[in-house]
Amino acid sequence: MQPSASSPAPSPAPAPAPHFDERLTAPRSWWLIAGLLGLSGGLVMFPLGTVPMLGGLIVAAVLAGAAVSSYGSARIRVVAGSLVAGDARIPVSALGAVEVLDAEEARAWRMHKADPRAFMLMRSYVTRAVRIEVTDPSDPTPYVYLSSREPEALAEALEAVRAGAED
The missing domain is CATH 1.10.287 (Helix Hairpins)
Structure with missing residues (x-):
């Protein structure tokens, strides 16, 4: 059997698997x-x-x-060193402390504690949330508020990406 005259084109590298997808x-x-x-x-x-x-x-x-x-099609993902929430794409390096909010604390951050400059992806039917500080000095957004059914998993994924970037 003779080898084929045309060589197969190299396949594109697969996209990195998301650390978190909701x-x-x-x-x-x-x-x-x-x-x-x-x-x-x-x-x-x-x-x-x-x-x-x-x-x-x-x-x-x-x-x-x-x-x-x-x-109901809003998505929150941690992929390729970035937090992707709705239309926003924020590098994990520009994010600070992650705070997991229970139902009562999440409600407070949606109401009287809310900052109008914050990026908020909230859904009324999701009671828990995550609040993430934005540490980029050129960004006027003080924090990101994300409704999540799995806030602990989201916080762990952000920490894992941050730890992987430091290595």
Whole structure:
């Protein structure tokens, strides 16, 4: 057997696996409400006939489902030496102390302790959170507040990346 004249192209390096990956999905009750909104769209169009009723049901259900899906698609990741939360990408080297917040403390940081300059990715249906100081002197953001169902795992991932960068 003769070797092939063309050599295989080198495959691109695989992307680094995330140390932490969480999607803040909407609760099931929100999907039920989206379905009921679709049903109400059908009922509004019911007097106009069967076809408009089905059109109203489908259009209202799709719009409500898209809204719930969009709001529930927020992601928090620690990957490639960065914290990626929603649209923000912050190098771990620009982050300071990580504070895991229980439900009561998280509520306080969302309300009366909140700083308007802070970056906040919060979801009302997630009761716990993480507060991370921003140590970059050129960044006016004092801290990052992230709702999380697994705040301890997020804090551990940030510490692991920070420890790996120091080695």
